[in-house]
Amino acid sequence: MKIDPDSTVDLSAQIAKAIRDAIIAGDLIVDQRLPSEAELADHFDVSRPTVREALKRLAAQSLIRTQRGATGGAFVNRLRFEDAYAQQVTTSTLLLSMNAVSFDVACEARYALERACAPLSAERRTPDHLATMRAEIHRQGQPGLTDEAFCASDVTFHRALVDGAGNKVLSYQLAGAVEAMQPLMNMITFTARSREAIVALHTDIADAVEARDATKIDATLVKLEAYTRELAHSVVTARAQKAAEKEHKTA
Amino acid sequence: MKIDPDSTVDLSAQIAKAIRDAIIAGDLIVDQRLPSEAELADHFDVSRPTVREALKRLAAQSLIRTQRGATGGAFVNRLRFEDAYAQQVTTSTLLLSMNAVSFDVACEARYALERACAPLSAERRTPDHLATMRAEIHRQGQPGLTDEAFCASDVTFHRALVDGAGNKVLSYQLAGAVEAMQPLMNMITFTARSREAIVALHTDIADAVEARDATKIDATLVKLEAYTRELAHSVVTARAQKAAEKEHKTA
DNA sequence: GCCAGATTAAATGTCAGACATTAAAATGTA
DNA sequence: TACATTTTAATGTCTGACATTTAATCTGGC
Missing domain, CATH: 1.20.120.530 (GntR ligand-binding domain-like)
Structure with missing residues (x-):
């Protein structure tokens, strides 16, 4: 999963796309936990708010769900009927x-x-x-x-x-x-x-x-x-x- | 448009819902400009990042588009086929x-x-x-x-x-x-x-x-x-x- | 007066760091 | 063992700052 920091497109949109594509391709499977926001920020070399914006985009499409707490995080959501x-x-x-x-x-x-x-x-x-x-x-x-x-x-x-x-x-x-x-x-x-x-x-x-x-x-x-x-x-x-x-x- | 700050639901999700409902109800019409992020933050009594997360949720559903610059902002998007x-x-x-x-x-x-x-x-x-x-x-x-x-x-x-x-x-x-x-x-x-x-x-x-x-x-x-x-x-x-x-x- | 270029202003995009809240796991204690 | 407490790791939120983009405005020179 990579993004182009020089693109004119929003970083958060690019990150959302990268994760979405991974889900569609089956690289991320249902109920699998995504890396924590901090880890994602590190991976994509952006700040945490930017990662969060990307995750919210995915949440809006019911592609992920988030859970707070120690074992929490973002999980690939089974899209229900x-x-x-x-x-x-x-x-x-x-x-x-x-x-x-x-x-x-x-x-x-x-x-x-x-x-x-x-x-x-x-x-x-x-x-x-x-x-x-x-x-x-x-x-x-x-x-x-x-x-x-x-x-x-x-x-x-x-x-x-x-x-x-x-x-x-x-x-x-x-x-x-x-x-x-x-x-x-x-x-x-x-x-x-x-x-x-x-x-x-x-x-x-x-x-x-x-x-x-x-x-x-x-x-x-x-x-x-x-x-x-x-x-x-x-x-x-x-x-x-x-x-x-x-x-x-x-x- | 109001939200409940005591709810357990994400503030950004609530704000997104409030705006989405306004669009569906026709209170916000196509191409109309939403208040700026700062104004929305003020209105809902939350911080700007929270407003931004809400706007990204709406953008993910193609309900709004954003434009940078002096006369920029978030606009209600005509959902195209x-x-x-x-x-x-x-x-x-x-x-x-x-x-x-x-x-x-x-x-x-x-x-x-x-x-x-x-x-x-x-x-x-x-x-x-x-x-x-x-x-x-x-x-x-x-x-x-x-x-x-x-x-x-x-x-x-x-x-x-x-x-x-x-x-x-x-x-x-x-x-x-x-x-x-x-x-x-x-x-x-x-x-x-x-x-x-x-x-x-x-x-x-x-x-x-x-x-x-x-x-x-x-x-x-x-x-x-x-x-x-x-x-x-x-x-x-x-x-x-x-x-x-x-x-x-x-x- | 008019046009080109410089400046300004207002908006979104991004970052850094902090604190609040949640919930599970680890730990301590009766 | 059972229960209460503490720790910990995550998301949720806030503040404040700076970067970037873009249109409007100002400014000089013709």
Whole structure:
């Protein structure tokens, strides 16, 4: 592991890269202890604060964890699925919001991916997945539910569908696609009628999952996507109209 | 933005979280300049190195960028698709290797997702995507290509297929699934015969994409998945046999 | 008045050394 | 042996300083 002290790049960034590369290459294995900060500072010929900045960078990516005390230090962290989920969701959410990704594009991606899980989910779903889906459908029908809670329940429902595929990698990849949509969905006002329609589609999906009918799941997801996009469009149209009216008033 | 100085959690982690939350909530918008390190230190009532550690954490997630000089400072970074790709690939790769994800599980996830792109790609692919696919097929047929180069070309081919869907979000989500497989694929030895078979399937896919035949693409991807898994299994079997022989010799 | 070069100022990048805190291991003692 | 104490080695944090970069400002000369 070496760095170039003459480079214009931050020393801490270079050190972080060197260690990260070592982890990726397998030179440092899970749970292995890194040298102490003082030793690393010595090795790279930099000060301790610089080493610390590098370690914090790695910690931010969940690549290492630190422990205080006599036998403490920095350890290569086993990247867990849950940690990766969280990062994935954060990154995806910011990506959508910062790049002004349209509702349609995000929605299309999400349903395309979700439909990919349908056949596997039909085959492998357990009673547990089914129970979660039914419970969320019930929650979604409750009056007095806020729009945000409705959206959150929607996410839980769809995650149960995805998890039903029984493939952790798939669940991880989908986490971003499904959850990152939430801020976009939250812009929609769900009327009683639209909630009813969505609950009906969700029920169809749950029924199809129970019957292990992959074709039916797929078809219903297509309907749900179309309906969701329709809803979003009506929101946009309504907003545009209001803006036009306001414009008219002030003029 | 506030932190709890009595918490057992690192101050730098708390500060990073506070700023991250502000970015996610939209309180800090893209390209906005954060207060200087000294001002942040003052605000959170900590020292400058602690603030710096927090900022490095955010920089590691591409949430901010820093600039030196008189008008420099830390700025909220527009998370670009390319940056997100890279992070996604790194995370996915480590996730698979550190959790000993089986070839079958990863492969299943990858092809399920890729098949989700097929209908869109059939509809929207441009001549460019097609040209990339053809070029990679040609490369894959060249004798003397190393296994690694073959794998790399394979990845490029499949990315062209995915990109053909013309949905950036989809491309981003797929990046991890496709590229993270590469280390696993690299364990396979591709014989001349198996390369020939793969090239034939790739050709079928390219032809189907050109003909905008979604059904055919899907069917061929299913075949390709089956063949890939078969190849991987034969490698595992061969290894097991060798190990058994060695065991026999030493015994 | 205008332009080129020198100066200044404000920010990040880096260093050195110190002290605080934590937690395990070593040690001492009943 | 069991328990309390001390030691020790690590991370966490602070202070203060200097180095470096870069844009803005000032200054002379034309």
